[in-house]
Amino acid sequence: MSYAVRMSTVKSRREQYSAATRAALLAAATRRFAENGFAGTALEDIAADIQATRGAIYHHFANKTALFEAVFEQLETEAFERSATAAARAPDPWSAAFAALDAFLDRCCDPVYGKLVWREAPIALGWLRWQAAEEQYAYGLVEQLVKALMDGGDIEPQPLEATTRLVFGMVGTAGMALAEASDADKPRVKAEYAAVIGRMAAGLRGA
DSSP states (O other), X not given: OOHHHXXXXXXXXXXXXXXXXXXXXXXXXXXXXXXXXXXXXXXXXXXXXXXXXXXXXXXXXXXHHHHHHHHXXXXXXXXXXXHHHHHHXXXXXXXXXHHHHHHHHHHHXXXXXXXXXXXXXXXXXXXXXXXXXXXXXXXXXXXXXXXXHHHTTSSOOOOHHHHHHHHHHHHHHHHHHHHHSOTTTHHHHHHHHHHHHHHHXXXXXXX
C-alpha cells in the first residue's frame, strides 16, 4: 500500500470518527436541551453523556449557542423534509398544501421539536435571528405552495408576498400554540387550527 493510499485511509477514518462524534454530540445536546432548556444545560453534561470532553465540543462548535443552533437546524431540516415529502405525494395543489400543513402540525406536536424550536430557540438565538431562521426553512415552501394554488386556479390571484406572509404567520401561530399546549390538549388544538386555516383558505378560492 502506497503512502498516499495509507494517508487517504487514515484521513477517511478520521473524518468518519469526526462525523460520528458530531452526530453523537447533536443527539446528546438535543436530549439535554429538551430536558433542561438552553439556559439549564451545561456543555460538560453533554460531553459526559458521550464520554467526551468539552474540547470535543469546541472542536465542532464555537460555543453553546452554536451547538444549539446546529440542533435547531437539524430539527427544522427534518420538519421541512417531512412537509415537502407530504406535499410531493399529493395529487393536486390543494391537497399538497394541506398535506404539508398536516405534516408540519404533526411535527409541532412532538414535545422535543415544540420545546426547542418554538420555546427555547427565540431565547437561545435571539428573536431576530430565530425569525430569520424560521423564514429560511419554511417560507420558501409556503410560497411555493401558495403560488401553485394561484397558478392552478384553486385560489384567486392575490399579491404573492402578502398572501404568503399571511399564511406563513397563521401556520407559525398554530405551531406556537401546539408547542404551548399540554400533551392531552394537542389533538384538540391541532384539529382546531387546521380547521380554521382550512376555512380561511377556502375563502380565497376562486368561483
